[in-house]
Amino acid sequence: MAQGFLARVAGRTSQIFATVISAGVANAGNLVGLGDDGRLHSSVLPVGVGANTTQAVASETLGAGKFVNYHNDGGVFSARLADNSNGRQADGFVLEEFTTGTTATVYPLDGTNAELTGLTIGARYWLGTAGGVTATPLDETDAANANKISQYLGVAKSAEELVTDDDGYVVL
Structure with a gap:
């Protein structure tokens, strides 16, 4: 919704709108x-x-709220879905969707990922598969979890x- 106010400009009453997205010098002196x-x-x-963010090329589609893993994709600093099942620890998360080949804005851990659904307030969550989270940590005594990533991500x-x-994370 545009925010405006009335002002006297050159002796006449005019409606002036606030700038929401700046074009730089062209918007100098505007109200925000x-x-x-x-x-x-x-x-x-x-x-x-x-915001404290890192730019990385999406090497696959990254959905809003997904946790991502940084990697070298043919000499290009890239991001892909983090996954506890294949050794891809979470390095950060995205708040909007990015398609393959686009430059993704990745937020570091120690922030708030506000693009998730179905969380339980106060519950703790760990890295799941395909960039998701799970409320159940991996059982380190289960041989089926060998070489998987156990990574605590935070609280809802x-x-x-x-x-x-x-x-941090642990490889089981």
Whole structure:
């Protein structure tokens, strides 16, 4: 929703709208407005201020809320789905979908992944398969879990939000 106000410009009353996404110098002096999500867009923040993220090329489709693993894909720093079953620890997560070959914005662990569903408030979650989470940690005494990744990811703040923890991982 556009945010506007009335102002006197050159002796006339005009409606002025706040800038939600900045085009840079062209928007110098504009008032800043919140986006549809109720937050400031990163384009209106000063250089060096904003979310702590890493850019990596998606080597497969990464769905919103999925946990990802960094890797070298033919000399390109890339991200793929983290997976406890195949040795791909979670290095971060994405908050929107990225298709193969696009540059993904990856958020580090120790942040809040707010793009999940079906979580139980206060429950603890571990890395699952295909970038997902599980409420059940792998049993380290089960021989079927040999060479799998056991990685604690965090605690649910709501049904959609997981407050993540960069607690490391163990190869069973």
